[in-house]
Amino acid sequence: MPEADLARPNGAATAGAPIVVPAPRPRRWLRFLLAGSLVAGASLVAAVLFGAGHVAEGSQGRIHTVDDVPETPIAMVLGAAAHPDGRPSAFLAARxxxxxxxxxxxxxxxxxVSGDNLARGNFQTTVMREYLVDRGIPAAQVVEDPAGFDTYDSCVRARDVFGVEQMVIVSQEYHLARAITICNEVGIDAVGVGDLTTQQRFPLVYLRGEAREWLANLKMEWDLFSRREPQQDPYDPTLLEAAGVAGN
Structure with missing residues (x-):
């Protein structure tokens, strides 16, 4: 064997042959990062699917139309965007x-009427109340919850502040499953009537609302698990009195 070959490692390479450099192994931290990302992604998907299943089960048979909703003393209209000039948005007006x-x-x-009645929300419940009264509902039959800052707050406050035990929830239809589930979980026997006119008029906005519900369900699960307390206010009997329901 030539001396040149004997001088090469393992004596295997011949003159002019390329030297193969082994590929570096992935760093350990990179493998951990990849594994962690996969676990986190799988956990998120599982949580989203769990939330979707929960609201589907919790609202089953409880979403109605105006024609077949059971007679119920109280309806809760959930807040949505209002314009600075005192008009409800198209989605809120439809509700x-x-x-x-x-x-x-x-x-x-x-x-x-439950919503954010601070300036940041353009005084949603004031706008809602005025809209209903302008369209013929007597002022005494419309009661405001100015601290319904989200759906969970609205449901819990309906129970704690206004003494509601049974009601119809009014919102866009994509919103109802979560709202009904929350109310039922906190002890209110709730059904819902949903608006679909905005789906025809604003299909992309409506679709975004539907997509948002997948993540909103996760917040719902956390709120229900943590039993988060909304803003605490004294008991107000005016809603039950307006509905002709005996108070507690």
Whole structure:
């Protein structure tokens, strides 16, 4: 064997042959990072699917139309965006129009309007109340919850502040499953009537709302698990009085 070959490691390479450099192994931290990302991603997907299943089960058979909703003394209209000039957004107006229709049909006797009544929300419940009264619902039959800052807050405060045990929730239809589930979990026997007119008028915005519900369900699960307390206010009997329901 030539001396040159004997001088090479293992004596295997021949003159002019390329030297193969082994590929570096992935660093340990990179493998851990990749594994952690996969676990976190799988956990997120599982949580999202669990939340979706929870609201589907919790609202099963409880979403109605104006024509077949059972007569219930109280409806709660959940807040949405209001314009600075005192007009409700198209989505909020659609919810309020459903409440007017329910009242005119005799399906409800009083309305709780729940939303963010701070300046940042353009005084949602004031706008909602004025809209309903302008369309014929007597002012005494419309009660404001100015601290319904999210759906969970609205449901818990309906129970704690206003003494509600049974009601119809009014919102866009994509929102109802979560709202009904929350209310039922906190002890309110709730059904819902949902608006679909905005789906036809604003399909992309409506689709974004539907997509948002997948993540909103995760917040719902945390709120229910943690039993988070919304803003605490004294008991207010005016809603039950307006609906002709005996208070507690």
């Amino acid at each position: 309020l129009d459903l409440a007017v229709e329910l009242y005119e049909r005799g399906a409800i006797r009083a309305v709780l």
